[in-house]
Amino acid sequence: MKTRNSAVDVWMVGSIGIDDVQTRTANRKNLLGGSLPFATAAASFFARVGAVGVVGSDFPCSFERRWGAFGIDLQGVQRQAGATFRWACRYDDNMIERTTLKTELGVFADFKPVLPEAYKKAPFVLLGNIQPDLQLHVLNQSVGAKFVALDTMNLWIDIAKPSLLKVLKRVDLLALNDGEARQLTGRWNLRDCASALLKLGPSYVIIKKGEHGALLFSKKGLFIVPAYPVERLKDPTGAGDSYAGALMGYLANAGKVDEKTLREALIYASVLASFGVEGFSLESLEHLTQADIRVRSSELKRIISVK
Amino acid sequence: MKTRNSAVDVWMVGSIGIDDVQTRTANRKNLLGGSLPFATAAASFFARVGAVGVVGSDFPCSFERRWGAFGIDLQGVQRQAGATFRWACRYDDNMIERTTLKTELGVFADFKPVLPEAYKKAPFVLLGNIQPDLQLHVLNQSVGAKFVALDTMNLWIDIAKPSLLKVLKRVDLLALNDGEARQLTGRWNLRDCASALLKLGPSYVIIKKGEHGALLFSKKGLFIVPAYPVERLKDPTGAGDSYAGALMGYLANAGKVDEKTLREALIYASVLASFGVEGFSLESLEHLTQADIRVRSSELKRIISVK
Numbered sequence: 001m002k003t004r005n006s007a008v009d010v011w012m013v014g015s016i017g018i019d020d021v022q023t024r025t026a027n028r029k030n031l032l033g034g035s036l037p038f039a040t041a042a043a044s045f046f047a048r049v050g051a052v053g054v055v056g057s058d059f060p061c062s063f064e065r066r067w068g069a070f071g072i073d074l075q076g077v078q079r080q081a082g083a084t085f086r087w088a089c090r091y092d093d094n095m096i097e098r099t100t101l102k103t104e105l106g107v108f109a110d111f112k113p114v115l116p117e118a119y120k121k122a123p124f125v126l127l128g129n130i131q132p133d134l135q136l137h138v139l140n141q142s143v144g145a146k147f148v149a150l151d152t153m154n155l156w157i158d159i160a161k162p163s164l165l166k167v168l169k170r171v172d173l174l175a176l177n178d179g180e181a182r183q184l185t186g187r188w189n190l191r192d193c194a195s196a197l198l199k200l201g202p203s204y205v206i207i208k209k210g211e212h213g214a215l216l217f218s219k220k221g222l223f224i225v226p227a228y229p230v231e232r233l234k235d236p237t238g239a240g241d242s243y244a245g246a247l248m249g250y251l252a253n254a255g256k257v258d259e260k261t262l263r264e265a266l267i268y269a270s271v272l273a274s275f276g277v278e279g280f281s282l283e284s285l286e287h288l289t290q291a292d293i294r295v296r297s298s299e300l301k302r303i304i305s306v307k
Numbered sequence: 308m309k310t311r312n313s314a315v316d317v318w319m320v321g322s323i324g325i326d327d328v329q330t331r332t333a334n335r336k337n338l339l340g341g342s343l344p345f346a347t348a349a350a351s352f353f354a355r356v357g358a359v360g361v362v363g364s365d366f367p368c369s370f371e372r373r374w375g376a377f378g379i380d381l382q383g384v385q386r387q388a389g390a391t392f393r394w395a396c397r398y399d400d401n402m403i404e405r406t407t408l409k410t411e412l413g414v415f416a417d418f419k420p421v422l423p424e425a426y427k428k429a430p431f432v433l434l435g436n437i438q439p440d441l442q443l444h445v446l447n448q449s450v451g452a453k454f455v456a457l458d459t460m461n462l463w464i465d466i467a468k469p470s471l472l473k474v475l476k477r478v479d480l481l482a483l484n485d486g487e488a489r490q491l492t493g494r495w496n497l498r499d500c501a502s503a504l505l506k507l508g509p510s511y512v513i514i515k516k517g518e519h520g521a522l523l524f525s526k527k528g529l530f531i532v533p534a535y536p537v538e539r540l541k542d543p544t545g546a547g548d549s550y551a552g553a554l555m556g557y558l559a560n561a562g563k564v565d566e567k568t569l570r571e572a573l574i575y576a577s578v579l580a581s582f583g584v585e586g587f588s589l590e591s592l593e594h595l596t597q598a599d600i601r602v603r604s605s606e607l608k609r610i611i612s613v614k
Binding site: 230263 | 400401402495496497498499516519520522528529530531532533536537538540567570571574608609610611612613614
């Protein structure tokens, strides 16, 4: 797909899908979805981002245009003969629990990520939620990776734990939700989970708790940040991906990772995720401005400030 | 019961019980429980506290001694012929959900709270979780109440909503958990719940989310504070009561209520609740020092600070 001439600061690998999403008040079909569009779109507000993924021959050009309009480099997105990954879900009335109605892997089943030359020296990497062997396969193509984050899901903990543990040794930051942290470690208390996870390789562990926020653990300490309390929740799909994407975009722009920068990054991650869920697919991120981000990040800082 | 010679800063009304508590690793019987001991004990670290409640003739002197050792004025605690309120529960392995095994009201069924003369001018009041008509009955005996907080539970929303709405008109701060906020307002989004609750009388609404922390809503803004992440959770019973008690004790000591003082108060409330759940009954609060509180409140402030 589309090529940018400048090098990227951060590249991300993940799924690209065509989604159907049902909520109590809406039934939307054929939406651009998957972890990669959400993560890269959120990151694009902070840094130059490259995308690594695969779509089928049925992937609409309009999707490519809308996605590319974020200024994302799409040369790492392969177009292959066959069907694009398709996924459908229905949210419960509380918009938290969801039922997956359809998962058709299509070309995603045989995905072998190839890292474009222009990405190889990029220092920041987000290994989005794909099979852990593939995460390792694409990471091995990098020559410049300095800070690698990994997002995972319960499926890989279930069926590919040895591979997941192997790639974790190469990872600086692990992001996962509370249920996954408990599943991966066999512990309940999130502090205990984090201690166990920090022994598997990462220097930083972020445990995401959805609408309750996230916890950042490192050897140096703990940071807890609530989710920005959204008033007009439309579609929670991709919130975790926008979160991880914004986080890595912010760090890539800062060009460094220390406790203070990470804490700031988590604020922006929460803000981008909150905007993301106010629309279906990338719809609300498409209309987002830097001013919107500034206003809401200031608001979130006031919301959590004791003073 | 015991009389102090000095006036109190804050008085609190609530239940006093003898509890049996089962957890995965322990089975403890005949513990001092009920909302009032937890709330007053937590408050006692900050202010001079008076207690209003009732016990039966079977209430052990040792309980009275241990409770009074916090320096709490117990002259508002009536001793009546009959059995003390008894309650038993079993916690699930996750220590969040619990099953109530026994509720025997005893003398609590005919409780008519009487406010001692020495409490009548106290400016701060916590109407703990008892039947709303009784909350109003005891509040009407006060002549000096300037800042009244109310804690409630799902039972009263179910069976005494008109009375609850009546007393809410007299209340400055309402504390309740997320489920109760949704039940009372019929809304799901917590911001919507808070808007509705603020129209019922209180200037401040605190929505408690247990291990996920609490949200403070007022016309002036929103403050979100996580729970202090406890490592050695032994017994969650009374956490919400310690929380409310510490909050009111802190405010009573400050002698004023503004946004900044309230935010500080929520930090200390979270800290006291976190200590409380590290032991059964009042056991861990009994060993608590001002230094412990200082250390943990500083730690919690660091945990939530972006800088």
